[in-house]
Amino acid sequence: MVDIPEHLLQRSAEARAKALGISIEQAIAEMKGQSDPTVISKEPEVKIIDETPPPAAETPAKPADAPPPPAKTITPLKEEHSTETTEKVAEVKIEEKIPAAETPAPAAETPAPAAETPAPAAPEEVDFAPEVKVTQRLLTVVKAKPIQKPVKEPIDKVNTWPHLMLPEFVALMAMTAFLIFLSAxxxxxxxxEANPNVTPNPAKAPWYFLGLQEMLSYWDPQIAGVMIPTVVGLILWMAFPYIDRNPETHPSKRKFAIMFYTFFLAGAGTLTIIGVLFRGPGWNWVYPWIDGIWFDDLLDWIHFE
Amino acid sequence: MTLRERFQETRAKASDGFKGGKLMSSIFRPGSPFRKGYVDSPRNRSYVVMNNVLYHLHPVKVKRHGVRLSYTLCLGGLSFFLFIVLTITGIWLMFYFRPTELAYVDIQNLQTTIAFGSLVRNMHRWGAHLMVLVVFLHMSRVFYHGAYKAPREFNWVIGVILLLLTLLLSFTGYLLPWDQLAIWAVTVGGNMAGYVPVVGAQVKFGLFAGLEATTATLLRFYVLHVLFFPFIIVIFMAVHFWRVRKDGGISGPL
Structure with a gap:
């Protein structure tokens, strides 16, 4: 015999004991093949119980034949499992099998298993009982229900194709057209040509760094050039979602965050515009409409042919 | 049957024969409008997205409010698109550019003697400026919609890294024309890096490949610009897009 892990054996024995109304020790003993008599005396009963109800339900004629015994013996088990569809299927299957397997057999009407005591009331079924060799047994029935109930509410969705792809394609084409137009x-x-010996005055960084360069003219480079960009610009910026723990997304419920970002935008924008347009030779203040633009990237915007 | 009808019928038959042929069926996966028998059905609408390697960056369905142009202004998609435009024009420019003392001459030749050279160079430069702008606007849009909130916190972090990489790509490209504008802008930027506490001098030396901007710097920036940073940014973009999907698509309506 195959070794069955102890805990599984225990669980199975408990289920068996419950089903048959015997003690657990006895069930274990039976399962280990140590005490046969109990098994034999009990099992035909269970077998009969399994078989009888479907005929009772299917054909109205049969219950008339032998109504009292099934009612007595079956009711406890029957009620217990009556709601389980799986059980019913199993019953039906057994029921279908039995005639095929048994019909040749019933000739052996003799009560071969001598311990066949409680059955005689229903002769037909008792005949079958000894022949049924129980090789498997129902341990438990798990209802076919989802483990988790989906509580997510359905979201209003549309097909990506064409409802998203089309606007995207249009945006892409518009951007291409704009870029080609601009470049033309x-x-x-x-x-x-680059000449390290001739320093232009003023020497300006690319426009996106001009806010920083403007700050450099106010403060020590350690602060304006290093501390602010790395601490504020990178670390604080990356950590922002972890600092702002307010779960609200509507602007009216996160006024501080909106204000913070808007101030940042305004500050960065102002500094950049000052750096680009209002700084001339020696980083002195100039007015672009009087002194001209001191930012080469922009020169052609004014003088283009 | 008029001539026009006969022509239309013949054309439809030829089109069906071609679309239903083995060649087209082998190239285009089921559900493609380029296969025979495409009809506008929910099933085919799903197939169009699922069965195309480029389109399936997108989910089959998206939230209705996200489709509204005023919600995102397509800024994220346009950032990506500009990156692609810059990659294409950049590769084209690489054919005509040497990161040596000849760099300036190469740019001059590009502008004067090579067909569309000037246009492509302009597209690359203005496209780069536009990309910085669009990425920044994309970030602002995300902020104002509170789209960085749970579960999208980490994608915001990746987004900031992408902004940083965009700036670095633009900055390294700034030096390549090797004119006075380029060298002095990079000198200013590189000097800023020199103010980093403790290791400032080393950072500056590493950036310039020396004490000041020379042709060695040019080569260094060139490699960073055409290979290193694009390589890094593509990895981060992949994670960024993947997280957009995994975090449940576009953020909810306000």
Whole structure:
């Protein structure tokens, strides 16, 4: 015999004991094949119980034949499992099998298993009982229900194709057209060849760094050039979702965050515009409409042909 | 039957024969409008997205409010698109550019003697500026919609890294024309890096490949610009897009 793990044996024995109304020790003993008599005396009963109800339900004629015994013996088990569809299926299957397997057999009407005591009331079924060799047994019935109930509410969705792809394609085409148009009318700057010995005045960084360069003119480079960009610009910026724990997304419920970002935008924008347009030679203040623009990237925006 | 009808019928028959042929069926997966018998059905609408390697960046269905142009202004998609445009024009420019003392001459030749050279260079430069702008606007849009909130916190972090990489790509590209504008803008930027506490001098030396901007710097920035940063940014973009999907698509309506 195959070794069955102890805990499984225990669980199975408990179920068996419950089903048959015997003690657990006895069930274990039976399962280990140590005490046969109990098994034999009990099992035909269970077998009969399994078989009888379907005929009772299917054909109205049969219950008339032997109504009292099934009612007596079956009711406890029957009620217990009556709601389980799986059980019913199993019953039906057994029921179908038995005639096929048994019909040749019933000739052996003799009460071969001598312990066949309680059955005689229903002769037909008792005849079958000894022949049924129980090889498997129902341990438990798990209802076919989902483990989790989906509580997510359905979201109003549309097909990506065409409802998203089309606007995207249009945006893409518009951007391409805009870029080609821009490139056709605006010449990218190209000054004299690089010469490390001639420093232009003023020397300006790309526009997106001009806010920083402007700050450099106010504060020590350690602060304006390093501390602010790395601490504020990177670390604080990346950590922002972890600092702002307010779960609300509507602007009216996160006024501080909106205000914070808007101030940042305004500050960065102002500094950048000052750096681009209002700083001339020696990083002195100039007015672009009086002194001209001191930012080469922008020169052609004014003088394009 | 008029001539026009006969022509239409013949064309439809030829089109069906071609679309239903082995060639087209082998190229285009089921549900493609380029296969025979495409009809506008929910099933085919799903197939169009699922069975195309490019389209399936998208889910089959998206939230209705996310489709509204005013919600995202397509800024994320346009950032990606500009990156693609810059990749294409950049590869084209690489054919005509040497990151040496000849860099300036190469740019001059590009502008004067090579067909569409000037246009492509302009597209690359203005496209780069636009990309910085669009990425920044994309970030602002995300912020104002509170789209960085749970479960999207980490995608915001990736987004900030992508912004940083965009700036680095733009900055390294700024030096390549090797004119006065380029070298002095990079000198200013590189000097800022020199103010980093403790290791400032080393960072600056590493950036310039020396004490000041020279052709060695040019080569260094070139490799960073055409290979290193694109490589890094593509990895981060992949994670970014993947997280957009995994975090449940576009953020909810306000």
């Amino acid at each position: 009318i605006l010449q990218a700057p190209l000054l004299e």
